[in-house]
Amino acid sequence: MELSNRYPRFITPDFRPYDVIEISNITRSIVCRHVKRVEERKYTDFYVAGVYRGIVTGCVVGCNLRCFFCWSPISRDFPERFGEFYSSTKVAEILCNLAKHHRIRKARLSCGEPTICPQHLIEVLEYIEKCRDIELFILETNGIIMGIDESIVKKISNYSKVYVRVSLKAGRPEKFEERTGARREFFELPFRAIKYLLRHGVKFHVAAMTDPRIMSVDERRELINKLASIDPWLAQWLEEEDIDPYRTTLFRLRKAGVKLKW
Ligand code: SF4
Secondary structure, three states: OOOOOOOOOOOOOOOOOEOHHHHHHHHHHHHEEEEOOEEEEEEEEEEEEOHHHOEEEEEEOOOOOOOOOOOOOHHHOOOOOOOEEEOHHHHHHHHHHHHHHHOOOEEEEEOOOHHHOHHHHHHHHHHHHHOOOOOEEEEEEOOHHHHHOHHHHHHHOOOOOEEEEEEEOOOOHHHHHHHHOEOHHHOOHHHHHHHHHHHOOOOEEEEEEOOOOOOOHHHHHHHHHHHHHHOHHHHHOOEEEOOOOOHHHHHHHHHHOOOOOO
């Protein structure tokens, strides 16, 4: 597939911030396809990851943000070049079999943004609900799509095994733009997603990239206050993230001209 030069890959010093709704739609057109009314999605791998003390993982292709600290495989930047299409039944079957084989009760989709193909995701959740070997599905998300479309959150609330982890990237609009590449006017979307999750009674917590090498004390305080103004519990249980020196992270930091001490 030929993509125009307007499709952002990674942040560079002369990067032009983009419309996250447009990039979500373009990414969806690359990594999702409909086959007889079934939405298939591209994946590069299925495996057991060590995080969460072991979790069965489907590695999806594609994201709508371009965080310069992202560790995801390079398929995030070049989604048209990587991965194979899988139906939701096939994905659920693979995850369920891996869970059974390794006696691990948790599953997730990682490496990109799972909500980019919403129909596919909901169908995976539907099948996971019926899998006796998986007790918990951790839905890791940047909250952009959920903030745009409340109906996705409402659908997710139907599944008892789902636990959402919303990962915030900044405490100020201009820093959101600087770190993710998406224009600052979209900064509020993940916070809107959080309000929808509360409204629909979904189990979740908030994580944030508050690494002091890229986030000032004042910005961190603003972020925590903003969460507390929605619900004090959100600030109390905030999971704070640091940047790890994965190869892909180092590549993206270098491209963005961001120098960190390790
Ligand atoms: S850190 Fe998450 S939200 Fe940001 S680009 Fe990577 S996969 Fe997407």
